[in-house]
Amino acid sequence: MLFPTLTFGLFFLATYAVIWGVGRANEWRKILLLLASWIFYGAWDWRFVALLIFSAFLNWGTAALIARTDEEYEPGRRKALLAFGVAANLGILGFFKYYDFFLEQLGLLLAHFGFERDMPLLEIILPVGVSFFTFQGMSYLIDVARRKVPPASLLDMTLLMSFFPHLVAGPIVRASDLIPQFRRTPKLERGMVAMGLLLIVWGLFKKAVIASELSVGLVDPVFFDPSAHSSLDLVIAAYGYAVQIYCDFSAYSDMAIGLAALLGYRFPYNFNQPYRARSLQDFWRRWHISLSSWLRDYLYISLGGSRGGLARACRNIMITMLLGGLWHGAKWTFLIWGGLHGIVQVLETLWRKLRPAGWPQLPAALAIVATFHIVTLGWIFFRADTFDGAIAFLDGIGRGDWGSTIATPLAIGLILFGMAIHFTPPTLAQGIAFRLRGVPAIWLGLATGVVILLIDAMRFEGVAPFIYYQF
Template structure:
């Protein structure tokens, strides 16, 4: 089920009514949410509901063993087992076919490729998110940052449908304490949540979907047949599309969780306003970037072991972050580009000549944005070959317009202009809305939904991050 559909709306209405009708019966409420989450996930492929439960059970058992371990060495060993097990699940479903293809390419000249099996594995939606969530849970239990959860709470943490298939990566430290108490809700929370969901619906159904069909998909489908101008605006269009698409999912997930009485952390903070790539990653997919920092960059040594090691750690962290997104050399190049530029920024900050004037902030924003857009070309292309073909045609010098329409150009401008809107405007609107009568709020919400529905293209494409 996709969030911006009638079927999901009816599903959520039933879940909302059932859970709040249970009053202060917190355990039954969590059971109802768990069953609803499994139904939501099973609507895509019921076979993988068992994977969710088995993964939660194994991580619950390991956490219990970690708590009972007599010494830190045993605890570290158990964490290692858990990390390997979780990465094994992720590796099998996401990378087994890719690595067999690479091995086949290496062995073909030797005549051994014919003996390799052809492996096509169905990728469970959201497997990257709930495995990363499980890893952070085990590490935090071992570090004594959080107590071990009971089986129901941990299973719900990993299965909770608002964040299940595309994040945010909500850590146990953020959500498990909320599961231990009876949630509450008030008119202000409802107003803010509804506005956030409506805003996400607009970004996804209108901006992202319109740009995908009218500009981005045609540009990337056959870049050789497009002009340099088409591909330039197409690259800008994808930067807007992926931001509006992914931030829309996060906004809707945060709003849906709030309507059920739970708080998710913010996942986007106007990332294209960043004046450095480090600033970009503090604003983009915040739950992933902070996860990579806390569970990969810092354990690698962070910046504690000298400047050269810092540059290497930055590069490796982003390289692995690129590989996390998918089994493709294009994602590896994307991660290497970000990791390399982060290392360059750190080197420049350390060795910048004294007395050199500081560049204006707008110059930093422009440079960072175009580094990000360059990376998005590799992220969007079907492979590294297609990405280089796109870049080759982009710099071919043909500036005719054969694809860009006034509407698609306006949507690109609108998507970027969103970053100039004050960050707290939705909260301010929520404060004003909460004082109106419920029937008026409901009527206004219905009218706005109808307007968004009239503006969106026919059909609802899956969110981009469903594939990760």
């Protein structure tokens, strides 16, 4: 089920009515939410609901064993259990996401040395959101092992990993944020309702009107065949994709946060005006915050972080960003994208540590522009289907053909409008929600319905899946 569809709208309305209809029976509420989440996930492919349940049971059981192991007298057993749990999660992720990729690369390597073999490729179907719920499971295990969170009940743990608002594309909500909320009976506050509805319609607009039209009318045709388009078209398409992916992914996060709020739960925000970043490190503090903080806390720091000197810090940055790139998919283009971000962050770290005293810093406006264009360069590799496609795209920009055949005034207007809303102050939505909380529920509901109908009238044919569904 896609969020911006009538099917999901009816599903959510039914879920909303049932959940709030059970009164203060919190355990029943959670059971019903769990069943609704499995229906939501099963609408894509029922076979993988079993994988979701298995993953939840695996992490719950392993965490329970870790919690019962004495940290002082059985440190080896504790570490072994944690290693098993992490390896099991990585095994699930690796099998479904990387099995065929690594076998293909092995086949190419053997062929290079004259040992051609038919590799046992399985053409595995990738479960939607597998990267998100496996990372969620691993963070829970590590936090239990570090004694940052107590072990959760089986119901709470299963709901944590299955909760449909964030199940398939995040945010990666940690156990320390969500499980304490599951233990309390939620209350539907006017402020949460107003903010939830505002985020839902705002996300719907960004996805259905801006991201979808940029995708269909500009980005997809240009990236499909860069050689058929002028240099100007390619440059505009690169900017278009920067706006598209921001509007697409932030729209999903906004809608997920809004849906959770209407059900009585709070999710952390996932974006903070990332194109205002003054460096790549600043960008990753603003973009997909739940993933970047996950990589920092569970990978970068586990590798040693900045402890052990400048060289090790630079090494750990590169490893983190390369694996972060590979997390997005089994393609060389994602690895190159992560590598580019890693190299620039290493250079930033070296410059910050070794910059001669008294040298002026780059002006803020210039730093923002430079960072945005580095990020946009990386998006070309992120979006391209193949490495050759990305190189063809860059070669096309270098041709110097500055006529345009596809960049319509509508597309350019959407790019400019998308950048404008990106720079909207974050407090604006909070201020609007604060004013809306006094509006009677019936009028607030009617107004929301009217706005949704207006967005539906403005949107273009069809609804493309969210970009991050593939991860």
